[in-house]
Amino acid sequence: MKEIVFENVxxxxxxxxxxxxxxxxxxSGERLILLGASGCGKSTTLRMIAGLEDxxxxxxxxxxxxxxxxxSGKRNLSMVFQNYALYPHMTVTENIIYGLKIQKLPQAxxxxxxxxxxxxxxxxxxxxxxxxxxxxxxxQRVALARAVVKRSELLLLDEPLSNxxxxxxxxxxxxxxxxxxAYKQTFVYVTHDQVEAMTIGDRVAILDKGRxxxxxxxxxxxNRPANIFxxxxxGSPGMNIFKGSYSDHFLQLGKQSIKLSEAWSAYIGEKxxxxxxxxxRPEHILLYREKHRDTFAxxxxxxxxxxxxxxxxxxxxxxxVVAVTEASDFKPGSNIYFxxxxxxxxxxxxxxxxxxxxxxxxxxxxxxxxxx
Amino acid sequence: xxxxxxxxxxxxxxxxxFVSLMPIxxxxxxxxxxxxxxxxxxxxxxxxxxTMANYLRIFQELPLNQITLNTVIVAFAVTxxxxxxxxxxxxxFVYFNFKGKNxxxxxxxxTIFIPFTMTMIPNxxxxxxxxxxxxxxxxxxxxxxxxxxxxxxxxxMRSIPLSFIEAARLEQAGIFHIMFGIVLPLAKPAxxxxxxxxxxxSWNEYVWPVLILKDTANYTLPLALQLxxxxxxxxxxxxxxAVSVVTMIIPLGLYLIFQxxxxxxxxxxxxxG
Numbered sequence: 001m002k003e004i005v006f007e008n009v010x011x012x013x014x015x016x017x018x019x020x021x022x023x024x025x026x027x028s029g030e031r032l033i034l035l036g037a038s039g040c041g042k043s044t045t046l047r048m049i050a051g052l053e054d055x056x057x058x059x060x061x062x063x064x065x066x067x068x069x070x071x072s073g074k075r076n077l078s079m080v081f082q083n084y085a086l087y088p089h090m091t092v093t094e095n096i097i098y099g100l101k102i103q104k105l106p107q108a109x110x111x112x113x114x115x116x117x118x119x120x121x122x123x124x125x126x127x128x129x130x131x132x133x134x135x136x137x138x139x140q141r142v143a144l145a146r147a148v149v150k151r152s153e154l155l156l157l158d159e160p161l162s163n164x165x166x167x168x169x170x171x172x173x174x175x176x177x178x179x180x181x182a183y184k185q186t187f188v189y190v191t192h193d194q195v196e197a198m199t200i201g202d203r204v205a206i207l208d209k210g211r212x213x214x215x216x217x218x219x220x221x222x223n224r225p226a227n228i229f230x231x232x233x234x235g236s237p238g239m240n241i242f243k244g245s246y247s248d249h250f251l252q253l254g255k256q257s258i259k260l261s262e263a264w265s266a267y268i269g270e271k272x273x274x275x276x277x278x279x280x281r282p283e284h285i286l287l288y289r290e291k292h293r294d295t296f297a298x299x300x301x302x303x304x305x306x307x308x309x310x311x312x313x314x315x316x317x318x319x320x321v322v323a324v325t326e327a328s329d330f331k332p333g334s335n336i337y338f339x340x341x342x343x344x345x346x347x348x349x350x351x352x353x354x355x356x357x358x359x360x361x362x363x364x365x366x367x368x369x370x371x372x
Numbered sequence: 373x374x375x376x377x378x379x380x381x382x383x384x385x386x387x388x389x390f391v392s393l394m395p396i397x398x399x400x401x402x403x404x405x406x407x408x409x410x411x412x413x414x415x416x417x418x419x420x421x422x423t424m425a426n427y428l429r430i431f432q433e434l435p436l437n438q439i440t441l442n443t444v445i446v447a448f449a450v451t452x453x454x455x456x457x458x459x460x461x462x463x464x465f466v467y468f469n470f471k472g473k474n475x476x477x478x479x480x481x482x483t484i485f486i487p488f489t490m491t492m493i494p495n496x497x498x499x500x501x502x503x504x505x506x507x508x509x510x511x512x513x514x515x516x517x518x519x520x521x522x523x524x525x526x527x528x529m530r531s532i533p534l535s536f537i538e539a540a541r542l543e544q545a546g547i548f549h550i551m552f553g554i555v556l557p558l559a560k561p562a563x564x565x566x567x568x569x570x571x572x573x574s575w576n577e578y579v580w581p582v583l584i585l586k587d588t589a590n591y592t593l594p595l596a597l598q599l600x601x602x603x604x605x606x607x608x609x610x611x612x613x614a615v616s617v618v619t620m621i622i623p624l625g626l627y628l629i630f631q632x633x634x635x636x637x638x639x640x641x642x643x644x645g
Contacts, residue, residue, distance in 0.1 A: 071541075072541050072542050073543065073545070074544070077542070078542065079542055081535040083533060083535055085533065085539040087536060087554060088558065089557040098543060099543030099544075099545075102549060103543075150543075
């Protein structure tokens with residue numbers, strides 16, 4: 001299976017830099033997700049792997065071979081396009097075997113691969129339909145079938161689930177992982193949907209404005225965000241970030257202060273800096289209706305209903321904080337008291353906005369990824 | 373309210389249909405009349421004494437089979453050549469990137485606005501110099517390239533999603549595979565309707581053939597029609613209408629065969645971006 005290495009890869013359109021100095025490796029056989037908001041350069045990155053975009057500078061290697069100048073057809077990869085790119089004048093079968101016929105594979109081999117793919121992707125009975133007679137989910141599976149029959153070492157997927165409705169998407173996510181386990185190709189998958197990224201990826205690479213922010217496992221991306229961008233980007237709602245200072249066991253946020261645990265105090269004490277950004281996930285904020293010891297006051301501004309839980313947006317000392325809770329009795333305008341669990345804090349350098357790390361006692365603190 | 377507005381459209385369409393069909397029905401009807409009736413009963417659609425005499429006369433007086441064959445050869449040659457060059461040029465303008473592409477395209481498209489009268493004399497001199505006067509090849513030659521077709525087919529090709537082409541490139545499909553296997557089938561309605569347009573334009577062409585062709589045996593159908601309109605013995609409308617009917621049979625037949633493509637081209641061009 002294919003290993004892909006980006007070495008100082010840049011992409012420019014005229015004066016506009018789309019991708020800046022990209023360096024990372026896609027390991028052989030893994031499912032790597034390129035995640036980011038629209039316009040961040042994730043699709044361009046994928047298209048550079050496919051050979052559909054030229055690389056302005058830098059090197060792209062596949063299995064050790066530099067492929068910058070190798071045309072897409074010779075890179076031994078298959079791709080599922082966002083619009084599926086199924087040919088409207090061909091039937092399902094003709095679409096699936098289009099590439100195999102160009103490669104002039106023996107008829108028996110084509111038939112065997114077709115039958116296997118039709119079965120695996122539950123397309124039996126649709127062989128002679130035209131794409132316009134298929135549902136969105138069926139079209140997506142035909143596109144996937146066309147990609148897998150090629151048995152290439154690398155499968156590229158460009159937002160393949162974005163045209164499906166929410167329920168179908170949950171089902172298709174599982175199917176994609178199953179397909180990967182069956183064919184074990186290297187998977188590079190582009191999406192703007194973080195739930196897709198977290199559930200499908202072995203590793204997630206987050207891009208912002210053409211720069212790679214982080215590349216790590218879904219668990220680490222969520223629980224050990226490498227920088228403030230990642231912390232805010234992943235999780236819905238994203239992490240609350242405050243600027244504050246540390247002095248003698250206490251975190252000072254405006255007029256309020258939080259007592260830090262011994263472990264955090266010792267850890268921060270070793271750092272030279274006293275100014276930090278502090279982050280806490282909405283689900284790690286504890287909410288109370290009455291004042292307790294070590295709680296702070298705020299006023300509820302807005303309540304977001306997620307079904308099983310609620311997002312409570314409240315204001316404290318002029319800044320907005322969001323907490324997620326199962327309780328349903330917080331109403332806009334009401335007073336609220338809250339506390340942050342100092343064991344679940346994230347602390348970022350005030351200058352480079354990178355995570356300063358965690359005291360050793362918290363290394364096992366891995367929480368469940370939550371989304372709504 | 374809905375019925376009212378659809379009724380309004382129906383009335384409007386009926387008027388349009390009447391205006392466009394009337395001359396054709398008039399021509400067919402007159403071609404079966406005797407000359408005296410054609411003057412006496414101008415608007416009567418059903419001839420009192422239907423006669424085949426007009427048709428017999430044109431086949432006797434003219435080498436009409438030869439003339440029809442000439443017209444078919446000219447129209448088919450012009451159509452096929454123009455379609456081939458238009459498709460290839462449109463493909464290059466849509467899918468290839470080369471220096472000066474847009475400028476070249478603008479220059480090419482601006483040739484649409486050069487009137488025929490401007491190129492008529494230079495073309496005549498060239499054709500005379502190479503000795504193709506009074507020869508249907510001389511009629512065909514200057515008509516072989518045309519920017520209108522490039523424009524129309526390019527528009528159709530541009531509406532094909534680029535991902536279709538990219539998906540084919542990933543499968544190692546070469547340019548001919550992509551052109552004949554993907555682009556042409558998807559641009560088929562535009563190619564066919566452009567072809568029909570070329571065919572009809574060439575079929576109806578009058579001024580250029582009249583400059584080039586001298587012998588009746590080399591004539592095309594519109595020239596044959598003219599023989600009966602301005603002949604010294606006065607205009608015989610009935611015979612002229614019989615030639616008209618013969619002239620329109622082939623284009624009409626082609627239209628009936630290909631009408632579904634023609635309609636889909638003109639209805640989709642307004643909707644697609």
